[in-house]
Amino acid sequence: MDHTGAKLLPFYLVIDVSWSMSLDGKLDAANAIMPSIxxxxxxxxILSDKVRFGLIDFSDTAQVRLPLCDLLDPNLTLPALSVSGGTSFGAAFTTLKREIEANVAQLKADQYVVHRPTVWFISDGEPTDEESSWRPAFAELTQSKMYPNFIPCGVDKADVNVMGSLIHPASGPKKMALYMMDPQFQAAKAITAMAEILISSMIQSGYSLAGGNTGTILPAKSSLPAGIQQYDPDDLL
Amino acid sequence: MTTLPLLPIYLLVDLADTGQAPRKERALNRLVSAVVDRLRADPVLAGCVRLGVIGLAETAIRFQPLEPPEGIDNDLRLPVGGAGSSVAAVPAACQLVARDRVKLAKHRHRPPLFVFLSDDALGIEERSARVEKVLTETHHDATFGSVLYDIDTPQPSAHRAEGDDALRATLGEMERFADAARAALTNDETPPWIGGFESYAVGDPGNAARTVLPKPDRSEWDRRDTVLDGVHLGAVELRAASVRGWSHRYYGVVRQDDYAFRLTEDERYLVAVVSDGVSSATRSHKAAALVTRVGAELLADRLARSDADGVDWVTMTRQLSDEVMKLGERIIDVEPDQRPLDPREVAAHLAATVVFAIIDLRPVDDVMPVHTFAVGDSAAWILRDGARWEPARPVKNAGDGPATAMTRALPLAGRDLGRPVRGRLGRSDVLVLMSDGLGDPLGEGRGPVGRFLATAWARPPAPIQFAAQVDFARRSHDDDRTALAVWPV
Incomplete structure (x- = not known):
């Protein structure tokens, strides 16, 4: 199909579904994210004409639960997440890179004007695969030409330094940020709050596009929901 | 005898499982099949009604595409279950109906009737108001009714509608609607007017054109949403339109494009200008208005003293840049010690691309010489023989990285200006200057938009029609659009 010149904003939600996500209502909160989007x-x-959304979940392996699509497509059914196994960051990054490359190639073949993808990465713990395996997978993702803007979101037992090292780009005028749950805050509520931040960012990025700018806009720190801290890459040196 | 216009009727069925799914399913399906039977039994309704059934659940599900009553599937069974109509279901239903209307456009038809069927006695008022609001925002001309039915064996009372009452209410809604059609049968008087309007769309029109209610820009009440012209200039016909994009209509921002044209005093040349205010600069519409008006003036002035080949574009661009700077000094509010402003500071508030054309109205061998010059991504095209789009100037290229929004614009473009390009406008050609709001969907002119505009502009259309064509809906293309077209006659 010829879609010459039509602008598209790809978003990916990459979400941890390791066993620990079954605790404290976290999974229910995770399942509520897509309907709220x-x-x-x-x-x-204006936004819904341009946004395409993909959903990937990961535990020991990563699955594309919703290939990049128009979320308002009347024939669409949202998948239900369920838990299993460990927390392989490597599997998530590798699957994500493959998806982005395939999706962008297809969209460009259809003559779309594809904007840089935005990835929201939500995890509730530390990776269970070796750092020597997920680090290179992350480097490959972020060093490719179609690298995404990568926004890590840590809840519950996620480590602020590990998650902070995933911010990409971590420098320059369009640097991203890390969102972390405050210790003692309720993890399920934090997941809901992350979804609020995602939605607010999506709406502001769409408005910014209408004003002739490109890129992922993050909400102002002062507007963050309770229980969430924003860390800029420089805060974590 | 006149044939009746078609009457599209949609049953919008609330499928929420309120805890008694099997009973509700039985009652609902009984009601729907009774409606179908009744429609089949009435010769007038059987002939003109087209019935569609849309379920409202997580999203909208089409159970029955628009069909005449005798074509309705006798085994139609609506499944009850799930959480019921979500926020997304109603816009999704709108999309389904919009698709039908494209098909219905081929036939004479009345605006659709929507009947919302629900068993939710407590929530029906609020929910039906919500459904009606969304539907009638998109389908302004539609009629809407809602019907409450009771899934239990009825105890008729003033408050609870009994099963058969619900059927009567549903049919009542339909018949009220069909009365006008019956009247048309017996009344042969044709109205003393003709005409009609249907907006243009290429491919998927997108959600914006279907649902956005345009907002004004509260800081610029006197800036028009759309301007248009259609004039005969002796040797050529000209059409021009500048139209606010759906994005600016949604966010309440002015149109930032503009155009201007004029004949030189000796009527030898037609001068045409299109400008696109850079949207990251907040008052760019003022730059675009100035660049087109003053640009056309300066150019016509120069052509009084030299021929088209003798125009010094560099000097002219500099003069135009200076005018934008002067405007900047007047309207940009800064402390006195920060003046004079430099071009970069002015461009943050006021910046505009520009494309010029000079059309020599004295043809040589039936061909009019054309000169074009541009700063930034506004484009000039020639539609050859009503069939082939040829760039009169190099086209902005997409490249292979992700998209960015940079373009060259006045007042910054002091150095390294492009060159004027010479072209030829034959008797069966059309010259079109355009902003990138139109240039982007046109691409290289070989896609559906290229075919649409080539067909629409084979001959000069009525000026208002030209503006409507510039305003065609196409998903994700929501930028301001301007086109100025010249046909040799």
Whole structure:
């Protein structure tokens, strides 16, 4: 299909579904993310004409639960997440890179004007695979030409330094940030808050695009929901 | 005898499982099949009604595409279950209906009737208001009714509608609607007017064109949403339109594109200008208005003293840049010690691309010489023989990285200017200057938009029609658009 010149904003939600996510209502909160994004898009036609969303979950392996798509497509059914196994960051990054490359290639073949993808990465713990395996997988993802803007979101037992090292780009005018749950805050509520931040960022990025700018806009620190801290790459040196 | 216009009727069925799914399913399906039977039994309704059934659940599900009553599937069974109509379901239903309307456009038809069927006695008012609001925002002309039915064996009372009452209410809604059609049958008087309007769309029109209610820019009440012209200039016909994009209509921002044209005093040349205010600079529409008006003036002035080959574009661009700087000094509010402003500071508030064309109205061998010059991504095209789009100037290229929004613009482009390009405008050609709001969907002119505009502009259309064509809906293309087209006659 010829879609000459049509602008597209790809988003990916990459979410941890290791065993620990079954505790404390975290999985229910995770399952509520996609419907809340659909509701937000349904109320903003300028944005919903351009946004494509993909959902990847990961435990010992990573699965594409929703290939990059139009979330308002009337024939779409949202997948339900379920838990299993460990927390392989490497599997998540490798699957994500493969998806982005394949999706962008297809969209470009259809003559779309594809903007840089934005990835929201939510994890509730530390990786269970070896650092020597997930670090190179992350480097490959972020060093490719179509590297995404990568926004890590840590809840519950996620480590601030590990998650902080995933911010990409970590420097320059369009650097991203890390969102971390405050210690003692409720993990399920934190996941819901991360979804609020994602939606707010998506809406502001769409507005910014209408103003002739490109790139992922993050919400102002002062507007963050309770229980969440934002770390800029420089805060973690 | 006149044939009746088609009457599209949609049953919008709330499929929420309120805890008694099997009973609700039985009652609902009984109601729907009774409606179908009743439609089949009435010769007038059987002839003109097209019935569609859309379920509202997590999203909208089409159970029955628009069909005449005798074509309705006798085994149609609506499954009850799930959480019921989510926020996304109603816009999704709108999309389904919009698709039908494209098909219906081939036939004479009345605006659709929506009947919302629900068993939710407590929530029906609020929910039906929500459904009605979304549907009628997109389908302004539609009629809407809602019907409450009771899934239990009825105890008729003033408050609870009994099963058969619900059927009567549903049919009542339909018949109220069909009365006008019946009247048309017996009344042969044709109205003393003709005409109609249907907006243009290429491919998927997108959610924006279907659902956005345009907002004004509260800081610029006197800036028009759309401007247009259609004039005869002796040797050529000209059409021009500048139209606010859906994105600016949604966010309440002014149109930042503009155009201007004029004949030289000796009527030898037509001068045309299109400008696109750079949207990251907040008052760019003022730059675009100035660049087109003053640009056309300066150019016509120069052509009074030299021929088109003798125009010094570098000097002219510099003069135009200076004018934008002067405007910047006047309207940009800064402390006195920060003046004079430099071009970069002015460009942060006021910046505009520009494309010029000079059309020599004295043809040589039936061909009019054309000169074009541009700063930035506004484009000039020639539609050859009503069939082939040829760039009159190099086209902005996409490259292979991710998209960015940079373009060259006045007042910054002091050095390294492009060159004027000479072209030829034959008797069966059309010269079109355009902003990138139109240039982007046109691409290289070989896609559906290229075919649409080549067909639409084979001959000069009525000026208002030209503006409507510039305003065609296409998903994700929501930028301001400007086109100025010249046909040799």
């Amino acid at each position: 659909v509701d937000a898009l349904a109320q903003n036609p």
